[in-house]
Amino acid sequence: MSWTKEAAFLKLQEIYTDKVMQDEKRRIFQQVYRHLYEHLEDLAVKSGLKEETKKQLKLFKEYTFMPGDNLFQSMRYVFLIARGEKETDPAVTQSHLKRIYRSLFQPAGLKNPYIPDSFWTTPLGVACTVAEKGVEAVYPILDEIELDL
Numbered sequence: 406m407s408w409t410k411e412a413a414f415l416k417l418q419e420i421y422t423d424k425v426m427q428d429e430k431r432r433i434f435q436q437v438y439r440h441l442y443e444h445l446e447d448l449a450v451k452s453g454l455k456e457e458t459k460k461q462l463k464l465f466k467e468y469t470f471m472p473g474d475n476l477f478q479s480m481r482y483v484f485l486i487a488r489g490e491k492e493t494d495p496a497v498t499q500s501h502l503k504r505i506y507r508s509l510f511q512p513a514g515l516k517n518p519y520i521p522d523s524f525w526t527t528p529l530g531v532a533c534t535v536a537e538k539g540v541e542a543v544y545p546i547l548d549e550i551e552l553d554l
Contacts, residue, residue: 406551413540414489416547421528426484429528430477437476437508479504480529487532487540498536505533 479501492498510518524530526546534542 406548408541408544408547410540413544413547416550417531417535417540417543418488420550421484421488421532425528426481429484430480433476433480433509433529476504476508480532483529483532483536487535492536502533502537505529 482498482501483505486492486498506518506520510520510524512519525534531543531546
């Protein structure tokens with residue numbers, strides 16, 4: 406299909422429903438949460454989280470909302486751009502992308518994140534691509550989606 410920016414954003418709006426975005430936030434939350442516990446175990450403080458903190462994290466996962474400036478807010482930001490909201494400040498976009506990449510793909514000891522190719526086909530990966538490179542960069546992915554329908 407020959408995509409225009411408008412048609413691509415309409416398709417992304419159709420794809421990125423609130424449910425899809427919430428499911429993706431839960432999936433990412435689970436990964437980061439598991440990673441946190443692995444590192445607590447590495448530091449021999451697996452029981453280092455207070456019960457109150459555990460309850461709070463459970464609520465964050467359930468409602469896919471965490472107050473303040475955090476990973477969930479960065480995910481929300483790139484999802485909204487993928488749905489067609491205009492970028493207000495490229496520096497803010499870069500800050501959100503950097504947080505996502507660092508949180509998910511920067512192991513201890515590495516200066517830069519290592520992002521696997523499989524990430525770019527996930528809902529979050531596609532949203533990050535749109536935020537970083539523009540909607541034109543995901544035309545091939547949209548073509549694949551259209552072929553699968």
